[in-house]
Amino acid sequence: xxxxxxxxxxxxxxxxxxxxxxxxxxxxxxxxxxxxxxxxxxxxxxxxxxxxxxxxxxxxxxxxxxxxxxxxxxxxxxxxxxxxxxxxxxxxxxxxxxxxxxxxxxxxxxxxxxxxxxxxxxxxxxxxxxxxxxxxxxxxxxxxxxxxxxxxxxxxxxxxxxxxxxxxxxxxxxxxxxxxxxxxxxxxxxxxxxxxxxxxxxxxxxxxxxxxxxxxxxxxxxxxxxxxxxxxxxxxxxxxxxxxxxxxxxxxxxxxxxxxxxxxxxxxxxxxxxxxxxxxxxxxxxxxxxxxxxxxxxxxxxxxxxxxxxxxxxxxxxxxxxxxxxxxxxxxxxxxxxxxxxxxxxxxxxxxxxxxxxxxxxxxxxxxxxxxxxxxxxxxxxxxxxxxxxxxxxxxxxxxxxxxxxxxxxxxxxxxxxxxxxxxxxxxxxxxxxxxxxxxxxxxxxxxxxxxxxxxxxxxxxxxxxxxxxxxxxxxxxxxxxxxxxxxxxxxxxxxxxxxxxxxxxxxxxxxxxxxxxxxxxxxxxxxxxxxxxxxxxxxxxxxxxxxxxxxxxxxxxxxxxxxxxxxxxxxxxxxxxxx
Amino acid sequence: xxxxxxxxxxxxxxxxxxxxxxxxxxxxxxxxxxxxxxxxxxxxxxxxxxxxxxxxxxxxxxxxxxxxxxxxxxxxxxxxxxxxxxxxxxxxxxxxxxxxxxxxxxxxxxxxxxxxxxxxxxxxxxxxxxxxxxxxxxxxxxx
Numbered sequence: 001x002x003x004x005x006x007x008x009x010x011x012x013x014x015x016x017x018x019x020x021x022x023x024x025x026x027x028x029x030x031x032x033x034x035x036x037x038x039x040x041x042x043x044x045x046x047x048x049x050x051x052x053x054x055x056x057x058x059x060x061x062x063x064x065x066x067x068x069x070x071x072x073x074x075x076x077x078x079x080x081x082x083x084x085x086x087x088x089x090x091x092x093x094x095x096x097x098x099x100x101x102x103x104x105x106x107x108x109x110x111x112x113x114x115x116x117x118x119x120x121x122x123x124x125x126x127x128x129x130x131x132x133x134x135x136x137x138x139x140x141x142x143x144x145x146x147x148x149x150x151x152x153x154x155x156x157x158x159x160x161x162x163x164x165x166x167x168x169x170x171x172x173x174x175x176x177x178x179x180x181x182x183x184x185x186x187x188x189x190x191x192x193x194x195x196x197x198x199x200x201x202x203x204x205x206x207x208x209x210x211x212x213x214x215x216x217x218x219x220x221x222x223x224x225x226x227x228x229x230x231x232x233x234x235x236x237x238x239x240x241x242x243x244x245x246x247x248x249x250x251x252x253x254x255x256x257x258x259x260x261x262x263x264x265x266x267x268x269x270x271x272x273x274x275x276x277x278x279x280x281x282x283x284x285x286x287x288x289x290x291x292x293x294x295x296x297x298x299x300x301x302x303x304x305x306x307x308x309x310x311x312x313x314x315x316x317x318x319x320x321x322x323x324x325x326x327x328x329x330x331x332x333x334x335x336x337x338x339x340x341x342x343x344x345x346x347x348x349x350x351x352x353x354x355x356x357x358x359x360x361x362x363x364x365x366x367x368x369x370x371x372x373x374x375x376x377x378x379x380x381x382x383x384x385x386x387x388x389x390x391x392x393x394x395x396x397x398x399x400x401x402x403x404x405x406x407x408x409x410x411x412x413x414x415x416x417x418x419x420x421x422x423x424x425x426x427x428x429x430x431x432x433x434x435x436x437x438x439x440x441x442x443x444x445x446x447x448x449x450x451x452x453x454x455x456x457x458x459x460x461x462x463x464x465x466x467x468x469x470x471x472x473x474x475x476x477x478x479x480x481x482x483x484x485x486x487x488x489x490x491x492x493x494x495x496x497x498x499x500x501x502x503x504x505x506x507x508x509x510x511x512x513x514x515x516x517x518x519x520x521x522x523x524x525x526x527x528x529x530x531x532x533x534x535x536x537x538x539x540x541x542x543x544x545x546x547x548x549x550x551x552x553x554x555x556x557x558x559x560x561x562x563x564x565x566x567x568x569x570x571x572x573x574x575x576x577x578x579x580x
Numbered sequence: 581x582x583x584x585x586x587x588x589x590x591x592x593x594x595x596x597x598x599x600x601x602x603x604x605x606x607x608x609x610x611x612x613x614x615x616x617x618x619x620x621x622x623x624x625x626x627x628x629x630x631x632x633x634x635x636x637x638x639x640x641x642x643x644x645x646x647x648x649x650x651x652x653x654x655x656x657x658x659x660x661x662x663x664x665x666x667x668x669x670x671x672x673x674x675x676x677x678x679x680x681x682x683x684x685x686x687x688x689x690x691x692x693x694x695x696x697x698x699x700x701x702x703x704x705x706x707x708x709x710x711x712x713x714x715x716x717x718x719x720x721x722x723x
Contacts, residue, residue: 120598137652210604
């Protein structure tokens with residue numbers, strides 16, 4: 001990046017600096033071994049020659065390949081990041097109240113439009129309707145409960161469906177939630193092709209979540225089905241959130257998160273190609289959900305490095321020619337695990353640092369975790385403060401005035417490049433294992449995450465990693481009582497809603513649609529058939545016939561298997577409870 | 581029969597987490613700490629409370645540890661204690677960990693839970709030594 005004489009001058013300066021430190025600090029200087037949160041070695045200071053090896057065009061300009069400096073030529077100056085706090089609890093009416101209060105507090109999506117990032121409760125994510133015994137204690141607790149198409153119809157009631165963006169955070173119930181939404185729109189005369197929003201489609205969550213799920217092969221099959229369906233019928237729909245965030249929460253370092261998420265993306269593309277799609281027909285519908293941890297500069301480098309690595313992967317590995325497919329669309333979820341229940345207001349400061357990293361890294365959308373994250377889902381005050389964190393950075397701090405404000409910093413450029421290089425090594429390792437889904441199926445990914453989590457928690461317990469309020473600057477206190485509690489009556493009401501819904505439908509139509517779905521799954525030819533849309537078509541028909549999500553999931557579970565996948569257990573499902 | 585060198589070697593704990601609760605970091609960490617303290621841990625990450633009780637009975641366990649971070653601890657612990665009673669193993673030591681607000685600790689204890697370890701528990705030795713002492717004192721009481 002520099003002329004030879006500039007590099008020589010820079011090295012000379014470093015020698016001067018080394019002499020200075022030796023004079024002043026003697027041997028103390030030698031004992032400094034800085035490292036990033038991921039464990040990357042850091043120098044105490046960076047100079048021009050540290051970035052000399054990086055070709056200038058790898059840094060480039062915002063809005064141009066490889067997009068290191070941002071997805072668009074103008075960034076927040078023209079399109080502020082979308083404020084996308086995760087919201088949802090109870091039943092549709094409770095969630096709608098939360099939506100209204102956040103809108104009132106200034107939550108906006110792109111171009112001033114409504115955008116709602118709705119999370120569903122764990123029964124919904126696992127295919128359990130509120131009227132079933134297993135749902136006990138969990139209905140509406142950490143997300144909205146969705147059992148029926150009616151629940152989605154009620155949720156979106158009154159909003160302009162061709163202008164409002166909906167994100168459905170649904171776990172394994174992803175295709176069903178989309179089908180419910182398509183049918184809700186149909187009932188209101190809104191064409192499927194005009195719907196905008198986001199499916200999570202992270203069905204391959206067996207890599208990091210310790211609850212039952214589909215086996216890796218089935219996850220990739222269903223994921224490709226949704227991608228192919230949207231490529232054909234829903235041009236404005238973002239199909240997939242490649243989920244780095246959850247891996248970080250489970251123990252992945254930023255480098256691992258970068259590598260694993262891109263590896264996941266590579267497998268996602270390869271699966272869709274097997275279905276006969278062309279890369280530029282669907283890649284613009286893939287997005288990223290990245291977790292930003294507490295290391296500020298590593299957070300920035302993660303996002304910059306991801307844009308570069310993804311663009312290079314699309315162009316060099318998959319031959320994409322459309323820039324729209326090549327830039328990573330990044331939603332940042334500030335990580336919850338660095339937040340602690342001790343002295344909980346300190347979490348506001350942690351959230352500010354994490355959100356600042358997202359802003360300086362050029363995130364396209366941001367969720368800031370509320371300061372009560374480690375205690376309960378947000379209280380009204382906590383979710384407002386999380387939103388205010390974003391608004392203050394966006395509208396008071398002047399950070400958004402300049403795109404990629406840390407671009408050109410010797411340190412940040414070096415760190416970005418360092419992370420990309422390290423991530424490429426891990427991706428090559430995963431390639432050798434046969435790809436990400438295989439690395440998940442074999443338990444390798446999970447093992448990496450466990451080790452990371454265990455090491456971190458040991459360091460905190462032993463005090464070698466400082467956690468303010470936990471192992472340093474501790475005060476006498478009791479765990480806060482200001483928690484958000486769900487009224488137990490919600491669970492009874494939820495179950496009652498399902499029963500009332502079931503009493504008012506054509507049971508023959510329900511049975512026929514479920515039988516049809518079963519037949520489609522039994523006759524399925526695997527990934528190659530994903531573009532035919534038979535599974536999605538059958539699920540949409542189930543939604544039209546008023547099946548519940550639990551009933552539809554039962555058919556999918558019966559066909560694919562459903563369980564917990566032990567470390568090293570390959571892709572064979574182990575029934576829930578049988579193995580831990 | 582000779583006494584094992586580490587008294588914990590004979591302590592068998594069924595460590596459980598409900599299927600619908602995805603939070604696993606604390607669970608995994610505590611499982612490792614109990615193991616490192618010499619106990620035998622039977623980890624059940626995707627269980628129902630009834631499965632935990634049945635496993636504890638079948639395996640002749642001394643204790644059940646339950647991790648709950650969903651806020652449903654009062655309902656779930658209530659179910660667990662009822663099922664333990666029905667299984668005829670009231671001697672089981674029961675500990676609950678997770679996000680437990682201050683005022684719920686006494687409520688859990690009133691349900692019969694022996695020990696409650698909120699997320700602010702930074703010294704996991706408190707958990708291991710609690711289980712150890714409780715199990716050994718219950719055994720002594722029976723002997």
